[in-house]
Amino acid sequence: MRELVALGTASQVPTRHRNHNGYLLRWDDEVILFDPGEGTQRQLLMAGLPVTPLRRICITHFHGDHSLGLPGVLQRISLDRVPHPVHVHYPAGGSEFYDRLRHATSYWDNADIVPGPVGAGFAVETSAGRLTALPLRHSIETYGYRLAEPDSRRMVPTLLAERGISGPAVGELLRAGRLGDVALEEVSVVRPGQSFAFVMDTGLCDSVFALADGVDLLVIESTFLAEDAALAAQVGHLTAGQAAAVARECGVRKLVLTHFSQRYPEPDRFLEEARKEFDGPIVIAEDLLRVPVPPRRQPPEPG
Numbered sequence: 001m002r003e004l005v006a007l008g009t010a011s012q013v014p015t016r017h018r019n020h021n022g023y024l025l026r027w028d029d030e031v032i033l034f035d036p037g038e039g040t041q042r043q044l045l046m047a048g049l050p051v052t053p054l055r056r057i058c059i060t061h062f063h064g065d066h067s068l069g070l071p072g073v074l075q076r077i078s079l080d081r082v083p084h085p086v087h088v089h090y091p092a093g094g095s096e097f098y099d100r101l102r103h104a105t106s107y108w109d110n111a112d113i114v115p116g117p118v119g120a121g122f123a124v125e126t127s128a129g130r131l132t133a134l135p136l137r138h139s140i141e142t143y144g145y146r147l148a149e150p151d152s153r154r155m156v157p158t159l160l161a162e163r164g165i166s167g168p169a170v171g172e173l174l175r176a177g178r179l180g181d182v183a184l185e186e187v188s189v190v191r192p193g194q195s196f197a198f199v200m201d202t203g204l205c206d207s208v209f210a211l212a213d214g215v216d217l218l219v220i221e222s223t224f225l226a227e228d229a230a231l232a233a234q235v236g237h238l239t240a241g242q243a244a245a246v247a248r249e250c251g252v253r254k255l256v257l258t259h260f261s262q263r264y265p266e267p268d269r270f271l272e273e274a275r276k277e278f279d280g281p282i283v284i285a286e287d288l289l290r291v292p293v294p295p296r297r298q299p300p301e302p303g
Contacts, residue, residue, distance in 0.1 A: 006258060008021045011237075012261070036069035058145050086113055092141075126147070142202060144197065144200065148193060173187070244278035248280075257274060
């Protein structure tokens with residue numbers, strides 16, 4: 001299963017209907033929690049999501065609405081005896097804040113929590129593909145994340161049959177790239193990898209476009225509407241129109257807008273503004289909403 005679960009969608013302060021930030025990405029066996037704000041542990045419970053499958057936690061920056069839920073989640077990981085290591089990625093310059101949150105209170109700490117500071121050139125291989133990060137433009141050190149699955153190949157049964165390849169020989173060909181005089185490329189097509197980007201708290205900058213380039217699912221902040229564009233630029237945030245323009249220019253397949261300021265009571269206005277810039281699927285995130293990753297792009301059949 002590949003889906004995003006929005007656990008919280010407010011900016012700065014929670015509202016009666018929106019919790020602080022929190023986003024869980026399920027990508028087959030790789031489960032990543034992004035920006036656990038205050039109340040994330042309860043939101044996981046409300047969404048019916050245990051912490052046991054978590055493999056990674058990614059923090060964009062150390063403002064409270066993106067990180068104050070970390071202590072509770074880490075303590076729950078210990079309480080539930082999660083049997084595998086859980087990696088935590090965060091801006092390297094915020095290590096002092098991470099250390100405070102990691103040991104915010106006394107508890108029986110028996111989890112294998114692996115710190116993974118993020119800096120220039122950050123990249124790690126996961127079971128879902130390569131996770132990278134780029135610096136964003138905000139009031140403190142902030143990073144956006146991108147997960148990219150490598151391309152693979154899909155065997156074409158008719159082409160295999162034409163060359164008399166079947167059974168275990170198919171696996172051998174896939175592993176070796178060649179079987180006798182038959183090359184893998186002759187009996188298969190490229191299976192495009194999928195990609196995901198997570199962009200929070202930033203003004204427009206080159207990294208926003210680099211992270212979003214061609215992704216299947218973009219989760220991006222849209223704190224303000226165009227009427228407050230000057231304020232957005234001043235404090236390092238995006239408007240809904242700017243976020244949607246990024247999606248258009250980058251060829252994004254599905255756009256998820258989130259991180260809404262409490263000053264706007266009507267979320268439909270974000271959709272109206274974004275629709276002027278992007279004609280693809282747009283999701284206005286709500287707490288506990290599940291957003292499936294779009295189906296994989298299908299390569300053309302050979303011949």
